[in-house]
Amino acid sequence: MKKRYATIVAVLIVLLAVMPAAAQNQQLTFLFMPGVQDPFYTTMEKGVRAKCKELGVNLIVAEYPKAWGPEYQVPILQAAVQRGGFQGLLIAPTSVDALKAPLKAIYDKGIEIITVDTFIGDGDYSKPNTDYGFPLSYIGSDNELGGKQIAEHLAKLVGEKGKVYCQATNPDASSVAARVKGFTQGVAEFPNMKLAGVEWCLDVQQKAQEQTLASQQKDKDIVGIFGVNVFSAQGANQAVVNAGLAGAIKIASWDATISNIDNLKKGVVDLVLAQKPAEMGSLSVEWLYKFFTQKAKVPKKIIPGFEFFTKDNVNDPAMVQYIYQ
Numbered sequence: 001m002k003k004r005y006a007t008i009v010a011v012l013i014v015l016l017a018v019m020p021a022a023a024q025n026q027q028l029t030f031l032f033m034p035g036v037q038d039p040f041y042t043t044m045e046k047g048v049r050a051k052c053k054e055l056g057v058n059l060i061v062a063e064y065p066k067a068w069g070p071e072y073q074v075p076i077l078q079a080a081v082q083r084g085g086f087q088g089l090l091i092a093p094t095s096v097d098a099l100k101a102p103l104k105a106i107y108d109k110g111i112e113i114i115t116v117d118t119f120i121g122d123g124d125y126s127k128p129n130t131d132y133g134f135p136l137s138y139i140g141s142d143n144e145l146g147g148k149q150i151a152e153h154l155a156k157l158v159g160e161k162g163k164v165y166c167q168a169t170n171p172d173a174s175s176v177a178a179r180v181k182g183f184t185q186g187v188a189e190f191p192n193m194k195l196a197g198v199e200w201c202l203d204v205q206q207k208a209q210e211q212t213l214a215s216q217q218k219d220k221d222i223v224g225i226f227g228v229n230v231f232s233a234q235g236a237n238q239a240v241v242n243a244g245l246a247g248a249i250k251i252a253s254w255d256a257t258i259s260n261i262d263n264l265k266k267g268v269v270d271l272v273l274a275q276k277p278a279e280m281g282s283l284s285v286e287w288l289y290k291f292f293t294q295k296a297k298v299p300k301k302i303i304p305g306f307e308f309f310t311k312d313n314v315n316d317p318a319m320v321q322y323i324y325q
């Protein structure tokens with residue numbers, strides 16, 4: 001009898017050890033770690049919050065890094081880990097390489113990770129024998145495809161000829177690097193178009209403005225500009241306005257901030273790509289929750305789509321939902 005009792009207790013202990021937190025009736029808590037303080041991530045946070053509320057998950061939102069880069073993000077992340085109290089982490093890693101080791105250390109403490117918007121390594125977490133295969137999933141845009149489609153739209157806008165310039169953010173960030181790659185390939189498909197240059201503002205709007213102005217002064221025949229994210233696009237747009245070239249140079253801006261949409265309405269910008277940050281945030285919470293509560297197999301990649309704003313649909317009520325908040 002005693003032996004049977006001991007066996008039951010042992011089985012229960014093992015079950016408790018392998019059962020996910022929620023199944024043990026523990027309150028689940030997730031940490032959301034954004035990439036930087038900008039309207040894209042504040043919109044994402046709204047999606048994260050709404051889904052956590054719906055599912056009864058506690059949410060900790062880490063301090064927003066004031067600038068882009070692992071040197072800003074990692075200390076905030078590590079301080080949050082030190083405080084503890086969460087089982088799941090939703091993070092936009094600011095570097096494909098520099099975030100690998102800090103995230104692995106967090107994973108080794110038993111915290112499950114989904115990378116949202118950006119990824120580590122090449123973002124293929126299903127590959128064996130890599131040092132970045134531990135996150136459950138990457139949930140974010142197909143940035144390369146977006147960059148390629150921007151090139152095609154911009155080509156149409158400039159009559160498929162002339163020089164175009166790309167104002168970019170940081171070559172170490174998976175998202176923007178893929179946008180530049182897609183754009184570069186897209187432009188190369190038009191024999192009469194040329195890429196005047198790609199410059200990296202490191203997510204500093206003022207620098208984006210200065211670089212764009214300098215490149216216009218160097219190449220006075222630039223006919224089109226692609227700004228690859230909030231700050232690079234907004235800086236590039238301002239440079240064009242300041243140079244008195246609004247409308248003359250065709251502009252495609254990535255990220256549907258109020259500023260980019262206003263510039264579209266004013267005719268400064270011709271095309272705005274809207275990602276779906278709230279949906280990315282919501283999906284990340286949902287999958288992490290399903291993993292903990294139902295042992296669900298999380299797809300290694302989940303790609304919400306994107307939308308294009310043009311002057312023809314910018315006042316369409318159905319499009320308003322895609323403007324970042």
Ligand code: T6T
Nearest residue numbers: 038040117175229230231255
């Ligand atoms: O474009 C977004 C995001 O997708 C990218 O990874 C970093 O920049 C933004 O946050 C916009 O500033």
